[in-house]
Amino acid sequence: MRKTVTLLGIAVALSMSGCARKKAVVDTASTQTDTADAGTVASTSNDDVGLVELPGSQAALVAAAGSDTIYFGTDQSDISADAQATLRAQAKWLLANTNVRASVEGHADERGTREYNQALGERRAQAAKLFLMAQGIPEARLLTISWGKERPVATGSDESAWAQNRRAVTVVVK
Numbered sequence: 209m210r211k212t213v214t215l216l217g218i219a220v221a222l223s224m225s226g227c228a229r230k231k232a233v234v235d236t237a238s239t240q241t242d243t244a245d246a247g248t249v250a251s252t253s254n255d256d257v258g259l260v261e262l263p264g265s266q267a268a269l270v271a272a273a274g275s276d277t278i279y280f281g282t283d284q285s286d287i288s289a290d291a292q293a294t295l296r297a298q299a300k301w302l303l304a305n306t307n308v309r310a311s312v313e314g315h316a317d318e319r320g321t322r323e324y325n326q327a328l329g330e331r332r333a334q335a336a337k338l339f340l341m342a343q344g345i346p347e348a349r350l351l352t353i354s355w356g357k358e359r360p361v362a363t364g365s366d367e368s369a370w371a372q373n374r375r376a377v378t379v380v381v382k
Contacts, residue, residue, distance in 0.1 A: 264308045266380045272304075273297035278336060280374045282317075285331035287339055295336060298378050299343030309381045311351040312336045317370035318357050329354030336376040351381065 270276050276298070278291035287295065302308060314333030316325035333352035341347055362372035 264305045264380065264382070268305075269298065269301055269378065269380055272301040276379065277375050277377045279371065280332055280376070282370070282374065283328065284374075285328065285335045287335055291336075292339065295339045295378075296343060299340050299345055302340065302345050302349070303343075307382075309349045309351065310340075310345075311353055311379045311381050312340070313377045313379055314352065314354045315359060315361075315373055315375045315377070316357045317373040318360065318365065319370065320357070322356060325356035326354050329356045332374075332376045336378070340378075 266276065273294060274297055275294050278287070278294050280286075280288075280291075298310075302310060312333045314329030314331070314336075316328045316332075320328070330352065333354055337347075337350050337352050340350060357373070360369070360373045361375075362369040
């Protein structure tokens, strides 16, 4: 009996060590990523890693439009000429990718009350959404959200940080 248990233990150990050497293969056609991943999928085969940019991904939007972000002046929600150019490029991409929905997220800098910045972020998101709709994007494909001052991209209490946080970001939603 003892010999059988020992042989069984050796057989199990050998079979497990063989499993550890197998290479993982990821089917990129069925793999999903979230928007924070910038839309890339890793495919592993024979120790090679290939990154594939998915059509309709956040990375594809940024590559085609140049940016997913527009910026605003202090206490402003009007769309500047630079922001209009960016939104036109985003709209062109969205028109070409009809299976994609987008969320327009409004942000504010740290100054002001939470309530004020929440409302300002909403006005910024709505202004960008209305501009995209004017370019032909159906309203049903566009959502808005205001983060107010809750999600800054730049920390600091100076004009440089504040300017980076006064923004609206178009985020791909599948």
